[in-house]
Amino acid sequence: MNREVKSVPSISVAYAHTGNSTKANELGMRPMQERAFDKRGEQYLLIKSPPASGKSRALMFVALDKLRNQGLKQAIVVVPEKSIGSSFNDEPLTKYGFWADWTVAPRWNLCNAPGADGGKVNALGAFLASSDKVLVCTHATFRFAVDKFGVEAFDNCLIAVDEFHHVSVHPDNKLGLHLGQFIGRDRVHIVAMTGSYFRGDADAVLSPEDEAKFDTVTYTYYEQLNGYEYLKELDIGYYFYSGSYADDILVVLDPAEKTIIHIPNVNSRESTKDKVREVEHIIEELGEWQGADPVTGFQLVKTTDGRVLKIADLVDDDPAKRDRVSAALKDPAQKNNRDHVDIIIALGMAKEGFDWIWCEHALTVGYRSSLTEIVQIIGRATRDAPGKTRTRFTNLIAEPDASEQAVTEAVNDTLKAIAASLLMEQVLAPRFSFTPKNAGSGPVEGFDYGEKGYDPEQCNVGFDRQNGKFQIEIKGLVEPKSKEAARICNEDLNEVIASFVQDKNTIERGLFDRELVPEELTQLRMGKIIKDKYPDLDAEDQEAVRQHAVAALNLTQKAKEIALSSTDTATAGNTAFIQGVRQFAMDVRELDIDMIDRINPFGEAYSILAKTMSEESLKQVAAIITARRVNLSLEDARELAKRALAFKQERGRLPSITSADAWEKRMAEGVAFLARKTKEAAQQ
Template identity: 45%
Template structure:
């Protein structure tokens, strides 16, 4: 049985699919409002209409802004079809999107061939006022090869649109990133960068900081997209543990009645048997009996238990059959056209199968971008599809296994990716500056109101950092200390104070210490809301609910800083009462009125407590101990920041227990207290020796 780490419910309000008088959906209209900007970064999920948004932007720049040419670069030739001729005027826009056949370079053949490079150069040198002559579609690779044959100045007054922008990076060896940097520094080109992913697959930033500051960001969240669907009502993100080979668990997680994409492990991964063809055969055998292979399409017809016949596509087979299967899938748009797709590296980026309701990924994926893309295959809206499911089948650690460290790391990394997906997919509160007298905005889930220094509005730099909090969260969740928090082996305040502060300082070096703290308080509050299950109204509280009332501050001590104000919205998680109802946040099994919140209370909430609770229920005590022991063996050294946070807790522990914390305690937090005490004594001894 799959354990859902995250389950998100959506309102089915239809907003993301409705169009305005120009034929634009909600996301497209939002992007069009920023059409006058020279540099635009558009972040929006799969199926939100990014391709058409770019058509609207490009045509406006060509017709109204003096741009001479528009170049659309996509990662692979198949995605070029997203930019085929489109009659936009039929739906209210003032022009149609037309691409001449000779200007569509997403055709068979080498992407760096002389023919394609020459066609690109002819396009750049062609002088025409006909809009249909001014648009070219090519791959990232063709763009890179052609760019080397042209002067940078030849891109003056040209729009360059880069689809799947996360393929670029600021790394000096990334040719697409370098190309973009040169264009922005040495030409008057306009740039529209689009991505359906919120993260690169590595830790390298996409843009240099000085380039990134020039971009106006348009963000349409996964939550906005999915909440605005007509049919999809919920999304589950979960995992299932297996022991031995993954084939032993495949039947437990594979439902033949669900339209499913199965991604088998990379052949170089530890989860792989190293024989991808045999793995496919075994998965098909787990489904049922192969009756035949259709000669024209390459589709397998598989008879399953109960007599139902499934249509199965094998995209792992790289023989002559695969082109036939791919050609069939490109045309397959009916519900009964396909049932199961088995893939390895395909059926991810840009692959569209609206009927897909389950994506089963075998083995850990170390790229958050890849996980976002895989989940996106199941989150299309389609009649009769009320739930979408992502399942990660991962190995359960075994203390007797010599690869226990690898298994523990993969398990925890998979869980952290799921936690990050929660920040992307779930209804998060927006950040807004401190209200100085106006009405509070209560649309959507709600807002977190941020104070600046001295209680004034926060600086623009603080607001910008919070608006891009997903980048900070991605870095935060990937910190080594996160594993200890997930397994309950460290104090939550180490994460919410020391680690989060460090990450913000690294990601936003331009911020002052006060601004860093403003950002930290906002993000810690957002994570506390997610980790504690959102807000509760009085009528949704348990009958036996216990309440927390903040204790008075002892004389001589400073008052704890006030938490950012939480303003519930109409779609606030945990209740739909009026804005005047009292709202409560859950903290360690008890409830606190949000009006009584301070940062001391917020910082005590483990941002990963939900993951720990599910993990501890999903594995037996022996496996949990194996995981915790492995984490302790790899624990980062004690830092002064962590010791500063733990010292008051150690003093309180000694006062309450009448003894020092013990290194042999079964409680992992007490063990950490003991380690901290030893570290402090060692530091004191070293200072004494240095003073002599």
């Protein structure tokens, strides 16, 4: 059955493919690894870097230095699951210029050891008593070992935690609890590594006081993708389907592309509850089954044009079949063979740490509840490989249907998809560095200010192409005072934005409230999120973080809008977004924080949503959200009253409830609401 492959409305980001991120220095280190090695002397080091950027090898360099030159006794590498342990197999680093090789004795790679965790815990105890240097184990084995031997048994060791976003401050998270104990005792070194530091839930990864002890190495998606040799474009799209996804999957699946398909969890709304039949249906749609390869276990399927596709089925529960397929996918001899496999179908596998450089399309059915999981899945498709110039992530989501009982869940998934797309736009863009525009402002070394150079009379936008960083002057911007606030503005804006766009009330108001005053989102909602996230910052620093986060989110949206309307990004390399930022700044002449607060960051998301959903479904989403909209809360009224006080200090009068300015009117409504509530309370 032939189907037309549809174009999915998507975020499309183009890069310059300079080759910088894949070039090694004289010690065999790529740029991210060199950046981490420069901080090898730190006791607590956090490496935030995308999938495929070389975090495993960065750890090897740092660990070897700590063992040889910093007096540490042993290094323990902790990974979330056994399959990721292979990332820390022996590496002949001296071959590329380093002064030592990375070796793990077979008995100390507990990810390869048979048996249950009990025996592995005893093995870890034996390792601690030995003179050997390196051990690799799972998070579970490590947790049990700490329970059994106590934190003091690990004194003078390096503990390296891979996929650090599995840690959380939640009291039920044992790994987070143990790490807090290690930091409290202060007798170990910790290297934490993650490709996506924001979790999908509401819990922080570390407590603020523990996080402040870590020195951070940040390597962005932009730096990595811009520095690739081959890959120059990434598309991220959401496709809403009706009926069964199995009937629509071939609409967005191109059999000519190397693809990983993640089918939905059997308990999810999108699942037909028969995962084996779903795989069979996909195979039937692709062509005529020719049997299974006896060596690899791959399913062989002949397409209508005569090609034979090799399909790896990781969904089948038969251990013998799945283990054979999994082993064939990991075969190191086939790593650089593009023709080894064509399509991988998985359910819970082939995500975190899975390395298939040829993947051109990550196709995921059903919205994933965790933004971290989405980033991990996108990471499967963003490896650099010869001849691979474009790659994409597509998420198939069930369109809300008024007749469905699960319509509220469908609406929720829709809102979360918007949140993910907004966040990924931010993650994939260059980093922003904001500075106040004042009389003493001047050009910063390393930044290009465009053809006319730096203009002392205007707000300027500079771009550092080498490090993928914007320097933007904004009038009236509050600067962070404390070291922690400055760190948040420099390193953690994406985590702040993640919290903002995951807030359901924020997305609902931003998308469907036509009477919304943008400042209500950018000042009230963002302000509340920052207060909750960073309660130890004083009010001025909280306001500085809020302004930086809103500016980053809004500038990304405006720049993308301008770039898409004026430039063909596919032919313009990575310049379209940069020119979009510059053009926006030039159009308004003076960038000020009031103007940035007045942009609704969800406006563009609404237009994408409108393109991908039917009008009826869009109305259904709006109706459900409107039906549960709440009036002004006491908390929001208090915040509006504070903003009104600041307004009075600036302008010498209180906001007017009859003002033509919607934000001034909203502040006045907040003051009136609070006055009424206060009066009612006094009369009771």
